[in-house]
Amino acid sequence: MRRIRTVTSRVQETPSTVTLRFFDDLPAAPGQFVMLWVPGDDELPMSLSFCEGERGVTVKSMGATSAHITRLQEGDKIGVRGPYGNQFDVAPRHILLVGGGSGTAVLAPAAEALVRGGGELTVALGATTGPELLFAERLRPLADAVHLATDDGSEGYHGFVTDVVTRLITMQSFDAVWTCGPEVMMSKVEAAASRVGVPVWCSVERHMKCAVGICDACALGPFHVCQDGPVFPGATLRRLEEFAHSHRDPSGRKLPFGSPPPTTLPPSS
Amino acid sequence: MADLRTRVGALELRSPLLLASGIWGESGVSLRRAYDAGAGAVVSKSIGSEPRDGYPNPTIEEYGSWGLLNAMGLPNPGMVAYRGELAAARQGGAVVIGSIFGHDASEFRTLALAMAETGVAALELNLSCPHAEGLGSEIGGDPTLVTEITRAVKEAVPLPVWAKITPNAADPAALAVAAVAGGADAITAINTVRAMAIDVDLQRPVLTHGLGGLSGPAVKPIGLAVVWQIYERVQIPIVGVGGISTVDDALQYLLAGASAVQIGTAITHGGAGLFSTLNAGISHRLDELKIPSVTALIGAAHRGTQSV
Numbered sequence: 001m002r003r004i005r006t007v008t009s010r011v012q013e014t015p016s017t018v019t020l021r022f023f024d025d026l027p028a029a030p031g032q033f034v035m036l037w038v039p040g041d042d043e044l045p046m047s048l049s050f051c052e053g054e055r056g057v058t059v060k061s062m063g064a065t066s067a068h069i070t071r072l073q074e075g076d077k078i079g080v081r082g083p084y085g086n087q088f089d090v091a092p093r094h095i096l097l098v099g100g101g102s103g104t105a106v107l108a109p110a111a112e113a114l115v116r117g118g119g120e121l122t123v124a125l126g127a128t129t130g131p132e133l134l135f136a137e138r139l140r141p142l143a144d145a146v147h148l149a150t151d152d153g154s155e156g157y158h159g160f161v162t163d164v165v166t167r168l169i170t171m172q173s174f175d176a177v178w179t180c181g182p183e184v185m186m187s188k189v190e191a192a193a194s195r196v197g198v199p200v201w202c203s204v205e206r207h208m209k210c211a212v213g214i215c216d217a218c219a220l221g222p223f224h225v226c227q228d229g230p231v232f233p234g235a236t237l238r239r240l241e242e243f244a245h246s247h248r249d250p251s252g253r254k255l256p257f258g259s260p261p262p263t264t265l266p267p268s269s
Numbered sequence: 270m271a272d273l274r275t276r277v278g279a280l281e282l283r284s285p286l287l288l289a290s291g292i293w294g295e296s297g298v299s300l301r302r303a304y305d306a307g308a309g310a311v312v313s314k315s316i317g318s319e320p321r322d323g324y325p326n327p328t329i330e331e332y333g334s335w336g337l338l339n340a341m342g343l344p345n346p347g348m349v350a351y352r353g354e355l356a357a358a359r360q361g362g363a364v365v366i367g368s369i370f371g372h373d374a375s376e377f378r379t380l381a382l383a384m385a386e387t388g389v390a391a392l393e394l395n396l397s398c399p400h401a402e403g404l405g406s407e408i409g410g411d412p413t414l415v416t417e418i419t420r421a422v423k424e425a426v427p428l429p430v431w432a433k434i435t436p437n438a439a440d441p442a443a444l445a446v447a448a449v450a451g452g453a454d455a456i457t458a459i460n461t462v463r464a465m466a467i468d469v470d471l472q473r474p475v476l477t478h479g480l481g482g483l484s485g486p487a488v489k490p491i492g493l494a495v496v497w498q499i500y501e502r503v504q505i506p507i508v509g510v511g512g513i514s515t516v517d518d519a520l521q522y523l524l525a526g527a528s529a530v531q532i533g534t535a536i537t538h539g540g541a542g543l544f545s546t547l548n549a550g551i552s553h554r555l556d557e558l559k560i561p562s563v564t565a566l567i568g569a570a571h572r573g574t575q576s577v
Contacts, residue, residue: 001331004470035326039471043326077471081331210329212537215341216295216314222302227540250322252295252314252346252354 002037007076008054014132016061017102018070021054024080028055030110031087031203031231035211037079041068045208047106047180047230048083049135051113058134060102084211085230088201092119093175096198097139098165098189099125100181104134106203106230107180115142123147124168126161126181130154162188174198177234183257187244190234200234206247217248271555272562273548275309277506277528278429278454280391282364284309284548285563286519289510289533290368290393290433291315291341297357304363306541307548309529312366313355315395316384317404318376320347324400324478330466336485336512337534338464340400340478343370348383355387366431370395372403374414374421385426392428394418396444397435397460399482406435406460412447419451431508433457436491442498449503456499457508457531459492485534488512493525500526500568514539516550523563524570 005022013019028034028051036057037043042065050056061067072078088110095114099107104125111121123140124147127133133148133155140146147164148156157164162185169177169192179189180203190200206218206225213227221240223229237243246254275285287310293299294314303311323344330338345351348369358365367389369380381392396409396418408414415432422430432448434441436459445456461482466475492511499507509527513519514535522530535543551563560566 001333002327002468002475004468037327039468039473041325042477079327079468079471079475209323209326209341209344210339210537212329212331212337213540214292214337214534214537215328215339216293216299217344219293219296219299222298224299248295251320251344253320253350 002079002081004077005080007072007074007078010072010074013058014134016132017058017134019049019056019058020069020072020078021050021056022078022080024055026083028083029087030090030113031106032083032085033230034080034082034084035208036069037081038065038068038072039077039079041065043079044069045205045211045226047203049105049108051109058102058105081211084226086228088178088231090114090117090119092117094120094122094173096165096168096174096177097121097123098161098177098179098181099123099134100161100179100185101127101132102134103179103181103203107178108135108138110178111139111142120144122168122172122174124149124161124164126150126164126185128152161185162192165189166192169193169196169198176201179203183244186234190238194234194238201231202234202237203230204232204237205230207250217250217252219248271552271560272564273552275529275563277391277431277508280429282309282529284544285523285529285551286544286547287366287508287529287531288312289531290395292533292536295346295354297354300354300358300365301361301363302541303544304358305361307544310364310366310390311358312393312531313351313358313368313389314345315343315368315370315398316345316348316351316380317343317370318348318380320350321345324476327476330475330481332485332487334486336483336487337537338466338476338481338483339461340476340481342478343398343401343404348380352387355389359388365389366391366393368393368395368433370398370404372408374418377418378421378425381422381426385428389428391431391454392422392426393431393433393457394422395433397433399435399437399461399463400478400480406437409435409444410438412443415444415447416451419448419453423452429454431455431457433460435460436495437463441495442502445499445503449505453505455506455508455528456503457510458495458499459488459511462488462491484512486512486514489518493521496522496525496527500571516547516554519547519551520554520566523566524568526568526571528567
């Protein structure tokens with residue numbers, strides 16, 4: 001059921017990423033998402049980056065509406081539906097967390113729940129450049145090690161985080177990998193982990209409309225990301241021809257990854 | 270075991286439960302999933318000539334167990350791109366009904382020809398979407414246009430043609446009569462009921478489009494009345510749709526005069542498994558009632574009653 005909430009705080013996490021917090025009383029679990037509506041603009045699926053106390057979303061400015069969300073201020077009103085979808089299994093074990101860019105947003109609350117329950121955590125984060133590395137300081141006290149990678153080499157390893165993961169996963173023993181980020185990155189993480197027999201859980205994203213499993217906008221193979229996901233086993237995704245290859249625009253046309261993001265609205269001012 | 274088979278005109282169906290248009294129809298794989306779960310047939314998304322994004326979100330307002338309000342705005346990839354989805358849906362033998370929408374008889378005719386080439390078992394004409402300018406119920410509310418469009422499609426293709434009519438008219442059954450005059454093979458009724466949501470905190474409509482259509486259990490009594498009235502006025506089969514989520518909901522539509530029914534909103538809670546659950550439930554309920562087949566129920570509630 002939709003409710004209107006007031007933004008209680010706004011934190012600029014990175015140059016392109018903002019966290020908005022709001023009060024809510026519906027139970028939420030790490031991995032789940034809400035449909036976040038900016039009245040007068042669009043409504044987008046947003047993974048919760050904070051699931052307890054004041055809920056939070058951490059949003060990267062990508063298109064017109066997400067840019068609008070990052071400009072919201074304390075006191076602004078937002079519409080919220082959900083939380084929807086499944087969740088990460090936070091049972092205690094040793095998890096390798098692999099976050100690409102703003103994908104780390106959904107992984108951070110799962111990491112906190114894991115460690116609180118007695119699990120162990122190793123972290124690998126990637127971003128285009130050092131200042132865009134998200135939640136490194138939030139995760140550092142939880143993890144035995146935090147490995148960083150940047151495309152421009154400004155911080156940590158100079159290159160893709162997938163290189164770091166490929167090395168880590170053969171040197172250390174992990175019970176599972178959690179990953180969220182660009183789909184091509186997740187696909188490479190899945191390939192590296194499956195070679196050494198480590199199961200992977202990926203949080204995936206698709207264009208979404210209803211979020212209640214009927215409109216088919218977020219169809220991915222025989223699944224609906226809104227109800228069957230957004231967290232899927234890597235072994236399941238590997239068998240889908242769309243994974244890391246294509247997504248659907250608002251009309252339902254398949255587009256290869258890398259083409260311009262779909263827009264349904266003119267840019268908001 | 271009661272016989273679940275039914276027919277809509279010449280089209281034989283293994284179950285009276287069909288997937289309604291607009292539900293799961295963007296992807297052929299999803300349509301196939303509903304068929305494999307036990308649907309008698311699946312109706313495609315309503316397809317137009319060109320790709321159409323539909324309205325920006327919010328396109329949905331949820332009302333818990335009793336309904337769902339939507340103004341999707343007929344999103345679809347266009348007839349050309351949709352061929353691949355239909356091919357994927359039909360792999361493995363799924364029975365697919367192709368839904369089309371257009372602005373006038375000529376556009377409906379062109380789309381019907383293209384849809385017929387994909388191997389669908391029948392066409393469903395969307396004359397009833399309540400939230401798209403110049404489309405759906407804006408033309409489907411005019412009996413003259415209903416006749417004209419139905420006739421244009423019937424003359425163009427050899428397939429059975431189902432006219433899906435709107436409940437948002439003073440006399441919906443008159444629209445069914447108009448479709449019969451155009452040569453329709455069946456009537457699908459109802460589409461969603463025009464409705465809207467307004468937020469008090471924001472003092473504005475919730476849906477981007479303002480007006481939308483209500484579906485789900487709240488509209489079942491409305492759908493039943495429309496099917497009942499149509500049954501009294503036309504001789505062709507009726508496909509009932511509107512708020513069906515339980516075995517008895519489906520049987521009520523059959524008793525009102527439907528030869529088959531479509532399921533939509535209930536999928537949000539039941540998923541594909543709803544088809545197998547309801548198929549088993551209908552079979553069990555008919556055994557309980559000592560009724561041998563689904564077809565024995567069609568229109569049975571009219572017997573011995575006066576026209577309402």
